[in-house]
Amino acid sequence: xxxxxxxxxxxxxxxxxxxxxxxxxxxxxxxxxxxxxxxxxxxxxxxxxxxxxxxxxxxxxxxxxxxxxxxxxxxxxxxxxxxxxxxxxxxxxxxxxxxxxxxxxxxxxxxxxxxxxxxxxxxxxxxxxxxxxxxxxxxxxxxxxxxxxxxxxxxxxxxxxxxxxxxxxxxxxxxxxxxxxxxxxxxxxxxxxxxxxxxxxxxxxxxxxxxxxxxx
Amino acid sequence: xxxxxxxxxxxxxxxxxxxxxxxxxxxxxxxxxxxxxxxxxxxxxxxxxxxxxxxxxxxxxxxxxxxxxxxxxxxxxxxxxxxxxxxxxxxxxxxxxxxxxxxxxxxxxxxxxxxxxxxxxxxxxxxxxxxxxxxxxxxxxxxxxxxxxxxxxxxxxxxxxxxxxxxxxxxxxxxxxxxxxxxxxxxxx
Numbered sequence: 001x002x003x004x005x006x007x008x009x010x011x012x013x014x015x016x017x018x019x020x021x022x023x024x025x026x027x028x029x030x031x032x033x034x035x036x037x038x039x040x041x042x043x044x045x046x047x048x049x050x051x052x053x054x055x056x057x058x059x060x061x062x063x064x065x066x067x068x069x070x071x072x073x074x075x076x077x078x079x080x081x082x083x084x085x086x087x088x089x090x091x092x093x094x095x096x097x098x099x100x101x102x103x104x105x106x107x108x109x110x111x112x113x114x115x116x117x118x119x120x121x122x123x124x125x126x127x128x129x130x131x132x133x134x135x136x137x138x139x140x141x142x143x144x145x146x147x148x149x150x151x152x153x154x155x156x157x158x159x160x161x162x163x164x165x166x167x168x169x170x171x172x173x174x175x176x177x178x179x180x181x182x183x184x185x186x187x188x189x190x191x192x193x194x195x196x197x198x199x200x201x202x203x204x205x206x207x208x209x210x211x212x213x214x215x216x
Numbered sequence: 217x218x219x220x221x222x223x224x225x226x227x228x229x230x231x232x233x234x235x236x237x238x239x240x241x242x243x244x245x246x247x248x249x250x251x252x253x254x255x256x257x258x259x260x261x262x263x264x265x266x267x268x269x270x271x272x273x274x275x276x277x278x279x280x281x282x283x284x285x286x287x288x289x290x291x292x293x294x295x296x297x298x299x300x301x302x303x304x305x306x307x308x309x310x311x312x313x314x315x316x317x318x319x320x321x322x323x324x325x326x327x328x329x330x331x332x333x334x335x336x337x338x339x340x341x342x343x344x345x346x347x348x349x350x351x352x353x354x355x356x357x358x359x360x361x362x363x364x365x366x367x368x369x370x371x372x373x374x375x376x377x378x379x380x381x382x383x384x385x386x387x388x389x390x391x392x393x394x395x396x397x398x399x400x401x402x403x404x405x
Contacts, residue, residue, distance in 0.1 A: 018305040019367035025318050032320035050297035051347045052365045058255035062272050066250050069276050073283050096318035
């Protein structure tokens with residue numbers, strides 16, 4: 001599988017630096033699970049982070065910090081690191097996303113949005129919001145713009161909009177300038193993970209009225 | 217370390233110190249790593265908005281994790297500074313968010329008892345090039361890159377291109393990609 005639409009520099013750097021809101025981290029981690037190329041690029045930006053850390057003015061550690069650390073190591077109490085994430089449950093949802101959903105697609109608690117479109121909001125901290133979207137094959141999502149940045153990662157099927165066609169692993173980065181109407185491809189229902197740092201702005205009256213109700 | 221040691225190979229020395237911790241639970245090597253990295257981690261975290269107390273605690277925890285996870289260190293995947301940076305970054309996020317952050321799936325790295333020395337060397341050289349390139353940037357751009365990592369950019373600064381020399385970072389990325397494909401036994405394109 002070749003993923004065509006990758007992350008941009010700001011997002012890779014933001015993820016490498018650890019400064020993105022949790023909802024964006026989730027989309028990026030899920031995308032990285034599906035794209036070797038993005039993962040390699042992340043390695044590059046993490047290396048920049050290592051260099052920046054090396055170049056930052058150091059601040060003296062507290063007195064006896066090393067002794068205290070050695071004592072903590074020898075007490076053996078702090079081996080509570082979470083195990084490395086492994087793809088033990090291959091499915092439609094990449095592992096980091098399965099952690100949030102509590103399993104694969106069959107565990108998603110969908111809520112209908114009308115027109116066969118469904119969504120499930122995922123619990124994340126911070127201002128940005130993450131949600132899963134299901135768009136039935138061939139169906140269009142209402143035409144909408146964005147107040148901030150919207151990241152959309154395709155997990156199943158595909159969608160097309162004014163920009164291009166996006167399939168599994170592809171990520172679309174939409175900002176305020178993009179007004180688009182994604183249409184799901186005919187081959188399968190399209191499942192996406194989307195994160196927004198500001199509410200979407202729908203261009204017709206009815207979806208705009210529904211917005212506060214559905215929190216999209 | 218002998219008198220013939222070149223200063224440029226310093227990055228590689230830190231790799232060797234971590235391997236000593238990994239292979240021999242070498243406390244002297246750990247102490248050397250601690251005195252170099254812990255104050256830098258602390259400085260980095262304070263720049264990133266952590267209080268002195270929080271930065272001290274995260275720096276200590278980062279070093280404890282380094283000890284416990286030394287067996288996961290692979291110098292052909294990341295240099296010492298890169299690897300320690302990622303541990304410190306995760307500690308910072310956990311401390312700010314009080315929850316573990318989403319991490320990508322671990323890749324099925326092939327069965328290899330020892331990482332290939334050539335890969336590790338190439339990677340450590342590329343990382344040094346990166347440092348040189350960062351320092352060669354005009355003051356304003358270097359400042360933007362640094363503040364991007366501290367999470368200290370305004371909205372308009374975030375939207376700007378950072379001016380990172382893409383050639384340098386791309387060859388670092390290329391290496392990582394080749395390495396990935398090698399491990400996954402796919403032909404390198």
